[in-house]
Amino acid sequence: MYAGGTDLLVRLRKNPVNPFPLVCLGQIKxxxxxxxxxxxxxxxxxxxxxxxxxxxxxxxxxxxxxxxxxxxxxxxxxxxxxxxxxxxxxxxxxxxxxxxxxxxxxxxxxxxxxxxxxxxxxxxxxxxxxxxxxxxxxxxxxxxNDPDFNIHHFEKVGQRNALAISVASLSALLKVSESGIIERVRLAWGSVAPTIVSPTNVEAALKGHFLSKDTLQKVMPLLREAISPIDDIRATAAYRRTVAGNILLRLLASFPYKEGYGT
Amino acid sequence: MTVQKNILKVGKAIHRIDARSKVRGAEKYASDYYGQNLVWAGVKRAGIPHARIKNIIIEKTKNLTGVISVLTYRDIHGSNRQGVIRRDQPVLADDKVRHCGDAVALVLAEDQAVLKEALDLIAIDYEPLPGIFSIGKALEQGAPLIHEEHPGGNVLLKGDLKTGRGEAALEECDVVVEGYFTVPYQEHAYLETEGGWALLTEDGHLEITASTQTPFRDLAEVAEALGIERESIRIRAPYCGGAFGGKDGITVQSLLALAALHCQGRPVRMVWDREESFIAGVKRHPGSLHYRLGAKADGTLYALSAEVYYDTGPYDHLGGAILALGLEHAGGPYRIPHASIRGWSVYTNNPVAGAFRGFGVPQVAAAMEQTMDMLAAKLDLSPLEMRRRNAVHRGDKTPLGVTLISSTGLAECLDAVAEHALWKEKERWKASAGSSKKRGVGIACVMHGMGYGPIVPDYANAKIELTKKGAFRIFCGVVDMGQGNASTYLQIAGDILNQDMDHLELVLPDTEKTLPSGSASASRTTYTFGNALIGAAEALKKRILQRSAETCASDPNDGLTMVLRPGSVFHPPTGKEIPLSQIVRMLDESERISVFEFRAPVTQERPTEDENLRLHGIPHRIFSYGVHLAYVEVDELTGKVEAQRYLAISDCGRIINPQVFEQQIQGGIAQGIGYALCEDLVVARGKIQTPNLSTYVIPTAMDIPEMESIAIEKQEETGPFGLKGAGEIAIDGPLPAIANAVADACGVRIFHAPLAAGRVLTALEAKRGGKEVKA
CATH class of the missing domain: 3.30.465.10 (Uridine Diphospho-n-acetylenolpyruvylglucosamine Reductase; domain 3)
Structure with a gap:
């Protein structure tokens, strides 16, 4: 059973299935x-x-x-x-x-x-x-719907800018007050563990604090605890571990309010 | 009055003639043949890097329904060795396998499914041998030998060149810098993998259609390897779907020929899939390079020591010639009075390295141009100023001591860079980097020799026929592998013969129809064949006009007054116009054809008495030049490097078709950006870990910046319409220009390519760490 077939195509080339018991759901309106x-x-x-x-x-x-x-x-x-x-x-x-x-x-x-x-x-x-x-x-x-969030962030780190399998990725939703306080936060990392990692303790640790480099740096140890990246042909575990934390710092550039915060 | 606007003119940008048919999918490549009654051929590959073959077990396979034949070395009655200079590569492995991709058995089957099953059934009984997976190991005393009979042991070719007092002069320098560099493999990754088809005709002729850059040379190799008459083989070479050097030599040809001999007159097809292309095809040589470069306090280069090691894998495959070209270019386009340049091309059990656009030069350019920047920094000179002070001019000697007697436009390229907005505005651009970004700008100077060097004859034979319908048929003896030279030939012929596209026909390389014209390689294709074509076109033009004058004008010596027009001859004084289809009737069969041979000039200077190095191509006489400039942005959080703007200023002589030229330069830059930033063939104990395009990452359009190409169009006196080679030079620049830009951005140099994100991030962290320690 498949829908678009983009993964299937690759898998079938490697391990052909014969006969072909394939059901495509892709055209069901x-x-x-x-x-x-x-x-x-x-x-x-x-x-x-x-x-x-x-x-x-x-x-x-x-x-x-x-x-x-x-x-x-x-x-x-x-x-x-x-x-x-x-x-x-x-x-x-x-x-x-x-x-x-x-x-x-x-x-x-x-x-x-x-x-x-x-x-x-x-x-x-x-x-x-x-x-x-x-x-x-x-x-x-x-x-x-959750119109409350004012930062909608996604970053994918790959080996090239298109047609890349993510080496690490971060998705973030934040509500940051005008004074720069993180009021709500949701975070999820890809490619740094067997499944997506969305550590509630990291989120909790950020809540109520200024969105600043310091704040983000402080949760890095918690994050690194939460992830379990692997070495593969695309990147080392060490690289993924470092980058998973580093890309959190990108949130500083997303902060939409007054200058001076986030530095 | 005849409409003249469509007449092909040299210097005019026109769409290449193959564009339309390729875009529409109508053009037939060698691997596009699916004829009736087709036999499918496939190869059983070694799978292990080094072993003695005890037994090849094929009985089960032979008995499989749908299998036509299973062939091993026992079925080969020739030398079973192929290669260009040193013939050391078996068609099918006999005593040993020397890398994972060695071909051990050839299977012929009724269809693809049976073929796959059959190949899986073949078992090979090996006695494993210790493998050699690094240059260092190969050179160790007592290291196992890959070719026991080779007098040089595991060294395929060694070169030792010295000018002036050599490295001893480093002691007289005011400033010396030193660097150890490594450069990676690079995969050609052409759209069309290696492939083709073959047929044994009823009268015993072997017809091979292959994706090859070298149909005429292939003839000799196939004949010798299989022990068949060269005269009984015909090779056709359609447009290649990319080649870049990877089809400079035998890939499928001998295997297809062997297969055809066992197919009872049925056509047989073989096309490697992507993984097989990775495993069995050749790569750019990985290498390590040790450079020491010294200058006087005023920035004048004074002495160089360069040591260059290339891992050639288990077979020559031009690996000697590639080292030689690397050594010739090791000192870059500079005046350096004292130089020691030494190199080793080393046999290993790694994948086979062979020809790849650049042919040994991108590796040394990467080392030399980075060393130049290191020296400039130490002297507190700008990278541009450092290069301007030392750039070669015509009449100067290269670091090899060879006088540059041909056009030399490097200084003009450097002037053009200095005047260019990208150079002038670089500081402003760098200063406007966003948060967590660092920006840098780097340049690199490159030169690239053209042709085969002093010994191997570099010639081409052009042939033009005036057809009975009054069109001109150009017999193109040298392959168009995608670079557009076939179009350029029509443009040259059209210009001389004053014809439009409707009156020009093209015959692609075919050893039975076109004439030997050497390989499509060495940046020599359009230079050499173009010169031959000019000769053939001029002679035919003269003959046609002369003959026309004899018939239609009162004065038979009035040939000079007559002019060619598309499809006709015109006599301005009388206004008389005669169709070429009529003129052709006045010509004998043999007179309708014009043939001209051109042989490229070589230099008489001998920078070395090592005849073997001369045979391998040292030195060249004509060089193209270029200056590349890269704007890069480095992400401090991920280490990712992005090339954001790119400029290439080239001296490739005059340009025949600016559009095709620009495509060559842009293609070289894009491929060079891949080499610099992301292409990384991972090999572990001789086995490729990245044997597909999902794990071996080549750049896409999203990774390639705006590229600007400027040609300074300096006349090369010996070139066709003043042209010099342009096929390779553009890939020599990107790695050093980008590496210099990254060093400029980060304040730390990364000596190992590719400059992939992980490597850059580690360097940034080390630097940050270092700073903290200091603070």
Missing amino acids: ELKGVRESPEGAFIGACSSHASLLSNPIIRYAFPVLAKGLQVLGSPPIRNMGTIGGNICTASPAGDTLPPLYVLDAVLEIRSQNAVRRIAIKDFIVGPGQQRLNKGEILAGIWLK
């Missing part, structure tokens, strides 16, 4: 598109990345997701690949995942007779592993 609801939006699992990227609801209500989609793969991959596929593939390097974690995405899972909902962080359990049972499909993603 009901699984495509974005529907607005009073409290947020429902994204059909088979919506392509490109379609979401050009969708005004996504762009305006969930800019952090749009930022992740913007750097996912390349135009052909964004045209074919789907958000549901990105979730079910459950790669720690999936570019939509850190944004979906900070947005507290809830997944709608359907089977012939039932519908269930599950938070994305409970759905993905390991690299390539998720809690999709036999007979179930991912139908879509529920996102809640």
Whole structure:
């Protein structure tokens, strides 16, 4: 069972399956598109990345997701690949995942007779592993509007600017007061552990403090505890560990208010 | 009056003729053949880096339904050795395997699925041998030998060159700097992997169509390796989907020929997939370089010591010639009176290194140009000023002691950089870096020799035919691997013969139709063939006009008054116009064809008495020059380096087609940016860990900045319309220009390429750490 086939294509080249018991969900209309609801939006699992990227609801209500989609793969991959596929593939390097974690995405899972909902962080359990049972499909993603946040940040560190598998990524939503106090914060890192890492203790440690280099530096030890990066052909664990912390400092440049803060 | 506006003119920017057919997917490459009754050929690769072959077990494979034949070295009745200078590479491994990609058996099957299954069934019984995976290990006393019979042991070629008092003169310098550099492998990563097809015809002719840069040289190699008559082989070379040197020599040709001999007259196809291309194809030589460079206090270069080590893998594959070109260029385009330049091209059990655009020069340019910046910094001179003071002019001697007797436009390139906005505004740009960003600007000067050097004859034979329909057919003897030279040939012929595209035809290289014209390599393709073509076109033009005058004008000596027009001959005094299709009837079959040979001039100077080095190409006579300038931004948080602006100012003589020239320069820069920043072939114990384009990272359009290319268009007297080679020089500059820019940005130099994010971040952290210690 597949949707866009962008991951499948690569896998099949390596390990051909014969005969081909493939079911494509990608053309089912009901699984495509974005529907607005009073409290947020429902994204059909088979919506392509490109379609979401050009969708005004996504762009305006969930800019952090749009930022992740913007750097996912390349135009052909964004045209074919789907958000549901990105979730079910459950790669720690999936570019939509850190944004979906900070947005507290809830997944709608359907089977012939039932519908269930599950938070994305409970759905993905390991690299390539998720809690999709036999007979179930991912139908879509529920996102809640939260206009409170005033920093919507996504950064992907890859070996090149397109067609890159993330070496580390960070998605962040912050509400920073006019005086520079972090009032709310959601953070999620990709590619630094078997699954996306969204450490609540780091978030808690930031809350109530000035958004400054000092504040961010102080939570680095907590962050480094929370992650467990690996060495692979793209980067060393040490590099990922360093960069996972460093890219948090990029939030300083996002701080939209008075000069003098964040330095 | 005939419309003359479409007449091809030298110097005019025109779209290359192959653009349309390639964009539409209509152009047929060697790997595009899927004929009827096709046999699929594939290769069983060694999989281990060094071992004696005890037994190749093929019985199971042979019995598999759909397998036509399984061939091993026992089925080869020739030398079973191929190579350009030293023929040391087996078609199919016999006694030993020397790298993971060695071909051990060739399987012919009815379809791809059977072929794959068949290849998996072959087992090879090995006696493993100790592997050599580094230059240092290869050079150790008592190291296992990769070619037991080679008199040089594990050293394929060694060079020792000295001018003046050599390195001893370093002691007389006021300032000396020293650097140890390493440069990585680079994969060609062409769109079209190695491939082609072959057929044994009923009359015993072997027809091979291959993606190759060297159809004529391939003939001799295939014939000798397989023990068949050279005359019975025909090789056709369509446009390549990229080659960059990786198809300068045998890839699939001998295997296809061997396969065709066992296919009972059926066509046989072989195309390597991407992984096989990585594993079996050649790469740019990785190397380590030790440089010491000294100057007088006023910034005049005085002495150089350069030691250059290249890992050539287990086979020559031009690895000797590549080292030689590296040594010739080791001192860069500068006047250095005293130099010791030594080099070793070393056999290992790593992947095979071979020709790649630049041919040994990008490695030394990386070391030399960074050393120049280090020296400039020590002398407190700007990098540009340092280079201006030492740049070669015509009549100067190179660091090898060879006089530059041809056009030498480096000084003009440097002047143009000094006047360029990117140079003048660099400080302002650097100062406006955003938070967590550092910006730097670097330059590099490069020179690149053209052609084969003093011994190997560098010639081309052009042939033009006036067809019965009154068009001109250009027989292109040298391959167009994507660089656009075939278009340029039409432009040259069109200019001389005053024709438009409708009256020009092109025959791509075919050993039965076109004439031997050497390889598409060494930045010599358009220079050498272009000169031959001018001769052929001029002679044919003269003959046509003369003959036309004899018939249509009263005075048979009036040939000079007649002019060629597209498809016709015109006599202005009488206004008479005769179609070429009519003129052609007055010519004998043989007169319709014009052939001209051009042989490139060589220098008579002998910087070395080492005949072997001369055979390998030292020295050259004609050089192109360039100055590259890179703007880079370094991210302090990730170590990522981004090239943000790029300028290349080149002296490649006069330009025939500015558009094709610009494409060459831009292609070289882009490939060079990959070499500098992200391309990193990881090899562990002889095995490639990054054998695909997902793990071997080449830049995409998103990583390539705005590139500006300026040609100073200085006339090269011996060049066709004043041209010099432009195919390679652009890849010599990016690594040093970017490395210098990164050093400028970070205040710390990274001696190991590529300058990937991890390496840069480590250097930044070390520097920060160092500072804290000081504070």
